[in-house]
Amino acid sequence: MAQPSGWKDIYAVVRGIPRGRVATYAQIASAAGRPRGARIAGYALAALKGSRTRLPWHRVLGKRAGPYAAISIRDPMGAAVQRRLLEAEGVRLDGRGRVPLERHGWQPRGRR
DNA sequence: GACATGACGTAAT
DNA sequence: TATTACGCCATGT
Numbered sequence: 001m002a003q004p005s006g007w008k009d010i011y012a013v014v015r016g017i018p019r020g021r022v023a024t025y026a027q028i029a030s031a032a033g034r035p036r037g038a039r040i041a042g043y044a045l046a047a048l049k050g051s052r053t054r055l056p057w058h059r060v061l062g063k064r065a066g067p068y069a070a071i072s073i074r075d076p077m078g079a080a081v082q083r084r085l086l087e088a089e090g091v092r093l094d095g096r097g098r099v100p101l102e103r104h105g106w107q108p109r110g111r112r
Numbered sequence: 113g114a115c116a117t118g119a120c121g122t123a124a125t
Numbered sequence: 126t127a128t129t130a131c132g133c134c135a136t137g138t
Contacts, residue, residue, distance in 0.1 A: 007135090025120050029134095036133050038120035043135060046119050063121060065126075073119045082119090096126095116138085125129080 009033060010044040013108055017059040020089045021106035022099055024063040025072070031108035038063075042072070049078055058085040059106075061099060068098045069105070 009032035017023050025045075029037035045057050058081070062072025073079040083097060091104050 029120085034134080036121090037135085039118065039133065040120090040135055042119045043117095044119095049119075057119085060119080062119070071119085075119080078119075114138105117136085118134105120133085122132090123130090125127105 007044040007047070010041050011055055014045070014055055014057060014060060016108070017056050017106055019056075020091060020104065022059050022061050022069055022086070022091060022101075022104045023106045023108060024061055024069050024101075026063055027106075027108055028060055049075070058082040059089075064098060067101045067105075069101055070096065070098045 010028060013028050013031045014023075024038075025041040026038040029035070029041040032041070034040055041060070042062075045060060048055060048057055061069035064070045071079045071082050073082060079097075083093060086093060086099070091099060093099055
């Protein structure tokens, strides 16, 4: 399958997100060695869409104004699935589908 | 190599 | 809070 370079690092970090916690694309990318690779992380996860994977991709959200993260998937169906998976893990999303990082945020280990 | 696209982020308005 | 603009970087044409 030969994933493009860098993607496996992204996946490795995502795989390390604890259950019930969430992280932003920027954090994932940073932890994977791409301080400015937020888009790369998004691109890598987009490639998983529709594929049956055990990767906790639903724990990756987009950074929003203030200490919040929110679902950033453009596809409404995918977004709905992600929200359902998060709630199933005990992550509380507010009316706008936002998640307070101070409550569910995850600080990746390894790099910074 | 140029150009367009994207599950991004930050700043300005 | 939403919209717009720009910067960032991997992929595909």
